[in-house]
Amino acid sequence: MPSPRNVRAQPVPTAVGIGLRPPHFGHVREQRPAVPFFELHSENFFCAGGALWDAFDAVRRDYPISLHGVGLSLGSADPLDAGHLGKLRELVRRTEPALLSEHVCWGAIGARHYNDLLPLPYTDEALDVMVAHVGQLQDALGRRVLVENVSSYLQFAHSTMPEWEFLAALAARSGCGLLLDVNNVYVNSVNHGFDAHAFLTGIPAAAVGELHLAGFQRKEGRGGPLLIDTHDRRVNPAVWALYADTLAVLGPRPTLIEWDRDLPDFAVLEDEARLATKYLDVHAESHAAVAA
Template sequence: MATPSAGLGLKPKHFRDAAACPAAGLWFEVHPENYLCDGGPRLAGLTAVREVHPLSLHGVGLSLAGDEPPDRAHLKALRRLADRFEPFLVSEHLAWSRRGGAYHPDLLPFPRTMSALVRITDNVDAMQTALGRRVLIENPSLYLDLRGHEMSEIEFLSELVRRTGCGLLLDVNNVFVSCANLGGDAEAYLDAVPAEAVGEIHLAGHERDARPRSPLLIDTHGAPVAPEVWALYRRLVHRIGSRPTLIERDDELPQFPKLMAERDIADAVLQSLAPHPDREIAHACAQ
């Protein structure tokens, strides 16, 4: 298998197309929560894709930013899935969804405080220990201007990286959406990201909130990547170098070739990058 370059979020509808697609560097990502079953066609379909392409597991249900340790049974289930599919990346979100035994299936915000940092550091440690590997943590899209933050999102994430050794899954669309919604400078945000921590990049489409009198952008994953987000992406990878990049699409799912065409744009951006100095050094050392 070639080194993973640009990949696609994988839906069961596209299992056959994905397994048959020979594109070099193509990889796929799934939410592990959608594969926590005993058997059947869904696991079989993912197995067939995994036989030909690298896979990434992108969790949405660990509730790492909640004031309680991650669910042990869920960690065990993730470990079993990771042992079976041997993903090259495993990631989760800087968000919560569980409180008092009930799940609110979304990526919910929280005040970024020192005490939250201590709790979330423990939770990321617990995840990395249970899975026996480094994980990537993703910046979520934000819709609510909370009071009580003690640090910016990128300060919080950088400190989490420093304390746990985790990496970052940088979602460029989420940066764009959060900055548009809460007032922020997306370019400044991306420029402040510690390059060496970024292990994966996400790109997706957003849409304007359809609710009356709402000025918000929504990270719907239901549209092509916006031109502004492509521009931010180019700027980012020109600074930090090539990273596995994923096009996420969950809603209004197009035919596979159309998704591949969008994925190929990211692949072309990555191929166009001049060899990164770090990589040259690594190459020189290897010789």
């Protein structure tokens, strides 16, 4: 019989999963809720074993798993951290996740690490760095990686292209996929004053492998509202509307409910997933009818 750590993860279905955080591990192991897939943060499992590993093994025996990294700093001017990359490679080897993702951002430079996913200038130089680092990551892991658009609260004056054009070029040149965070598209569209629909139509639909949904906080300032991607509340109605538009433009995709701070009862996450499933089912039926 194979070791639990050699059990291949099942494929992620085109359905709505939930971001699984350690406080909910016990509930999932005991109750085995009817969730299509779970996503976990890669860095939480950069360890040789222990209770968290045992919980992870138990969950992935029963559910498809997506691993989502937050610390590789793909957009940094520094080389990729060889130690971090090695730990991620070992984690992927041991767990064989169905999906693997990281972020289009930077968060470390000169051995200094920041507790945030910081935005890039959208320039040819930054694109070259991202293409090289994503290529290095995919070569090291021997697999395609999805990269996620991040929320931001400032723009670089010397950017030469819109965010969606940068993402499209990154996918085309590196061969990576895109993890489209619908909440981040909406947050940035309000913060920076662009048309969210232009973002959706400006990225290659075939490259999008997963969607994220989360909650944000709204702050009022002298220059107008500022939306902050907090992952600490239910999905906003405006983001639900944009999710419907996203499905209409891109077609049905595996979708994840993210909630990282002030975690509610697991039932609240299931309720959010049920609502997302209603949107997904409508567009799955629509796309099936068109195909027929």
